[in-house]
Amino acid sequence: xxxxxxxSLLLAAALxxxxxxxxxxxxxxxxxxxxxxxxxxxxxxxxxxxxxxxxSSGERVPLRWLTTxxxxxxxxxxxxxxxxxxxNRLGIDLTVEIVPEGNTEKVNVAMASGDFPDIVTGGYGxxxxxxWIDDGMVIxxxxxxxxxxxxxxxxETYEWSAIDGSYYGIPFITQYNASNALIIMxxxxxxNLGLSYPETLDDMKAVLEAFTFDDPDGNGQNDTYxxxxxxxxxxxxxxxxxxxxxxxxxxxxYALDENDNVIPWFEDPAFIPSMExxxxxxxxxxxxxxxxxxxxxxxxEKFYQGKVGSFIGTVxxxxxxxxxxxxxxxPDGAIAYGPAPKxxxxxFGLSKQxxxxxMTCITAAxxxxxxxxxxxxLMVSEExxxxxxxxxxxxxxxxxxxxxxxxxxxxAKDAFSPDGWAxxxxxxxxxxxxxxxxxxxxxxxxxxxxxxxxxxxxxxxxNLINSRxxxxxxxxxxxxxxxxxxxxxMLQGKIGIEEGAQKLSADWRSQGGEEILEAVNAxxxxx
Amino acid sequence: MRTKTVKSHPVKHSAGSRIFDVINITLLILLALVxxxxxxxxxxxxxxxxxxxxxxxxxxWPSEWSFEGYSYMIKNIxxxxxxxxxxxxxxxxxxVNMLITIMAAYVLSKKDLKGHRVLMFLAxxxxxxxxxxxxxxxxxKDLHLMNSLWSMILPSxxxxxxxxxxxxFFADLPAExxxxxxxxxxxxxxxxxxxxxxxxKPAVTTVTLFYAVDHWNDFFxxxxxxxxxxxxxxxxxxxxxLFENDAAYSGSGESLFLLGQPMKxxxxxxxxxxxxxxxxxxxxxFSKGITxxxxxx
Numbered sequence: 001x002x003x004x005x006x007x008s009l010l011l012a013a014a015l016x017x018x019x020x021x022x023x024x025x026x027x028x029x030x031x032x033x034x035x036x037x038x039x040x041x042x043x044x045x046x047x048x049x050x051x052x053x054x055x056s057s058g059e060r061v062p063l064r065w066l067t068t069x070x071x072x073x074x075x076x077x078x079x080x081x082x083x084x085x086x087x088n089r090l091g092i093d094l095t096v097e098i099v100p101e102g103n104t105e106k107v108n109v110a111m112a113s114g115d116f117p118d119i120v121t122g123g124y125g126x127x128x129x130x131x132w133i134d135d136g137m138v139i140x141x142x143x144x145x146x147x148x149x150x151x152x153x154x155x156e157t158y159e160w161s162a163i164d165g166s167y168y169g170i171p172f173i174t175q176y177n178a179s180n181a182l183i184i185m186x187x188x189x190x191x192n193l194g195l196s197y198p199e200t201l202d203d204m205k206a207v208l209e210a211f212t213f214d215d216p217d218g219n220g221q222n223d224t225y226x227x228x229x230x231x232x233x234x235x236x237x238x239x240x241x242x243x244x245x246x247x248x249x250x251x252x253x254y255a256l257d258e259n260d261n262v263i264p265w266f267e268d269p270a271f272i273p274s275m276e277x278x279x280x281x282x283x284x285x286x287x288x289x290x291x292x293x294x295x296x297x298x299x300x301e302k303f304y305q306g307k308v309g310s311f312i313g314t315v316x317x318x319x320x321x322x323x324x325x326x327x328x329x330x331p332d333g334a335i336a337y338g339p340a341p342k343x344x345x346x347x348f349g350l351s352k353q354x355x356x357x358x359m360t361c362i363t364a365a366x367x368x369x370x371x372x373x374x375x376x377x378l379m380v381s382e383e384x385x386x387x388x389x390x391x392x393x394x395x396x397x398x399x400x401x402x403x404x405x406x407x408x409x410x411x412a413k414d415a416f417s418p419d420g421w422a423x424x425x426x427x428x429x430x431x432x433x434x435x436x437x438x439x440x441x442x443x444x445x446x447x448x449x450x451x452x453x454x455x456x457x458x459x460x461x462x463n464l465i466n467s468r469x470x471x472x473x474x475x476x477x478x479x480x481x482x483x484x485x486x487x488x489x490m491l492q493g494k495i496g497i498e499e500g501a502q503k504l505s506a507d508w509r510s511q512g513g514e515e516i517l518e519a520v521n522a523x524x525x526x527x
Numbered sequence: 528m529r530t531k532t533v534k535s536h537p538v539k540h541s542a543g544s545r546i547f548d549v550i551n552i553t554l555l556i557l558l559a560l561v562x563x564x565x566x567x568x569x570x571x572x573x574x575x576x577x578x579x580x581x582x583x584x585x586x587x588w589p590s591e592w593s594f595e596g597y598s599y600m601i602k603n604i605x606x607x608x609x610x611x612x613x614x615x616x617x618x619x620x621x622x623v624n625m626l627i628t629i630m631a632a633y634v635l636s637k638k639d640l641k642g643h644r645v646l647m648f649l650a651x652x653x654x655x656x657x658x659x660x661x662x663x664x665x666x667x668k669d670l671h672l673m674n675s676l677w678s679m680i681l682p683s684x685x686x687x688x689x690x691x692x693x694x695x696f697f698a699d700l701p702a703e704x705x706x707x708x709x710x711x712x713x714x715x716x717x718x719x720x721x722x723x724x725x726x727x728k729p730a731v732t733t734v735t736l737f738y739a740v741d742h743w744n745d746f747f748x749x750x751x752x753x754x755x756x757x758x759x760x761x762x763x764x765x766x767x768x769l770f771e772n773d774a775a776y777s778g779s780g781e782s783l784f785l786l787g788q789p790m791k792x793x794x795x796x797x798x799x800x801x802x803x804x805x806x807x808x809x810x811x812x813f814s815k816g817i818t819x820x821x822x823x824x
Contacts, residue, residue, distance in 0.1 A: 075756045097754045101767050106750055113665045297788070305581050325787070328578040 067121035069098035070428030116365035125468035138361035148377035169361035175354035189216035211309035226286035235483035245349030252352035315452035349461035388426035475512035573792035596793025632693035678752035696730035
């Protein structure tokens with residue numbers, strides 16, 4: 001028996017040794033032409049190996065930034081002049097590692113396995129980032145705020161994100177100040193029917209009915225529907241949010257009862273009349289029956305195909321795309337969009353202010369947190385913003401009076417996206433162009449796109465509570481399932497609306513909702 | 528020349544058995560169609576224009592041909608880089624897999640090997656209890672394989688299931704063959720490569736195909752261990768294209784997603800055609816290979 005054991009141990013050791021031998025031999029060659037790393041220093045850990053890099057790059061301080069980035073951004077090459085410019089300004093030697101597909105899981109695994117970069121960007125308001133904070137893997141930025149005014153300003157914009165007064169990361173909440181969602185309609189159908197873009201819930205109903213029953217495309221067949229959208233995926237986003245807001249729902253995330261306590265939004269008095277309106281639409285058959293199956297691409301397709309006259313779609317850069325795609329099959333097609341329909345008391349809303357996004361932190365393993373903070377400061381500053389959007393004057397652009405002239409040829413050599421869009425470092429981690437309604441000054445459709453964002457942002461509803469509590473993160477999927485189940489049952493008449501609303505509240509509360517309410521009430525009253 | 532006439536004696540089928548045949552064949556054809564249609568749909572959409580794609584719900588034949596998707600993809604340098612990476616991973620990876628698996632399986636098939644039960648147990652143990660994502664990540668990192676194509680080859684060098692298939696196959700081969708070869712002066716290694724392997728073609732090709740398809744389709748280890756876009760395998764490139772809509776919807780860059788379904792389908796076709804071409808060559812061994820370990824003849 002002993003012999004057997006020894007033998008297996010020996011063999012195991014031999015196998016390990018052979019694999020190690022293979023690994024170190026092959027590793028050095030492919031690591032050299034690393035495309036997304038800005039310098040040759042590859043992805044070895046921050047322990048030991050970075051000290052070696054320190055001496056080789058003179059006085060420059062090596063900084064490794066692991067980020068989700070954005071799949072739409074261009075690849076950063078090793079001779080990128082923007083990275084070089086940042087390195088020169090700050091005396092750093094920056095390595096950017098952008099994980100494939102913006103996959104936050106990869107970032108979480110790297111952190112959990114002790115592979116700490118100096119700066120890390122992960123998902124905001126997720127259990128993983130919560131753990132980084134709880135376990136002391138990331139440091140408080142408070143000590144570095146005074147030396148870095150832009151960082152300070154940015155963090156104070158998100159004052160609610162501080163935990164006991166400490167800022168552990170720069171949140172970047174998507175759709176925080178801006179929205180790009182609107183109800184998009186067929187303008188040519190409205191014209192055919194002699195109608196205009198609906199302003200109230202009653203108008204909306206009339207338009208959807210006309211789209212469905214009055215042959216808006218004039219083909220003599222009853223083959224159209226009024227409205228479609230994405231299937232309902234969570235309590236946070238239903239295809240009919242606009243109905244609730246029109247009926248007086250005030251906030252995007254929760255509601256308040258008469259005693260000023262936070263309650264789930266579906267306990268608001270607006271819920272039942274809204275559900276009745278929605279059920280009315282559903283029963284009259286003006287909503288595309290495939291609503292429960294739709295994803296973003298499918299709903300758009302139905303609109304382009306002329307099967308449905310309106311949908312909740314994205315505007316901003318997508319305005320021309322919708323129009324062009326629609327005209328593939330309907331050469332005379334035109335689109336209309338406007339503020340969400342109003343209720344009797346004049347309230348309206350469509351999209352909800354975001355609560356999730358990214359968070360960029362300095363890790364506890366960072367040897368030069370002051371340099372890391374200086375880098376973050378530059379990234380969120382006006383100066384850095386311009387550097388990433390416009391580039392270096394004289395190389396990437398020139399000024400012709402007040403007008404910016406891009407040198408696309410030079411920009412293509414570095415990681416700028418074509419047609420005047422920003423450098424890869426600008427994408428995803430700190431801002432998206434939408435947040436500041438940025439369209440390159442050279443874009444011919446600029447005004448129209450910017451106008452669409454203004455309208456969409458006007459229909460955006462703010463949150464009651466900005467932060468996400470730990471318990472919400474933990475319980476989100478369970479309580480969401482409860483909501484989705486009841487919502488669908490009520491819509492399809494499996495359960496009456498009043499009864500459904502009561503049971504929904506009871507089930508939601510018993511399956512984790514009470515704990516959530518306790519936590520958010522504490523936050524609300526604490527403020 | 529005398530021709531020999533062969534009288535055919537058709538077996539008489541009862542009505543019941545004929546009805547069974549009809550139903551059986553119809554059902555199987557339907558099943559085959561269900562399996563085939565998604566592929567056909569994908570192929571048709573990939574050669575359709577956007578207009579033609581939008582105008583029909585079921586895509587049986589393109590009403591308007593367009594190879595725009597393919598011509599766009601062919602010009603895309605990232606596609607070719609990831610193609611090369613995938614080819615490397617598949618070819619080199621499968622070679623490494625086969626070399627190690629064959630040698631391990633052959634040795635383990637020898638009943639007189641001391642400790643073969645322990646070794647087998649150790650191998651099977653990993654089938655039931657694997658290290659998990661984070662420990663594997665640490666191993667890959669500490670072996671300095673991060674951001675290297677080898678990270679997609681070495682950590683999965685042996686698949687226990689395939690090892691067992693091959694071991695069972697080897698164990699069923701007559702021991703007399705080995706004895707005869709040894710008597711004729713063949714070495715142990717010679718026995719494996721000159722005698723045993725040539726008569727194990729069905730099993731070896733089957734396992735090769737399993738490994739090759741696994742490598743070709745692997746994207747998860749690429750997500751975990753590879754950052755540099757220059758080292759993305761094809762599947763990662765493809766996935767990032769197909770799932771880019773999230774990014775596109777958040778209001779960021781101009782993406783392939785915006786170019787429509789035909790473009791995506793063209794990319795899908797380009798990714799699956801190479802591995803599909805491999806199937807016919809393996810087909811004849813395939814069913815024989817997986818069953819041969821199961822039934823003793």
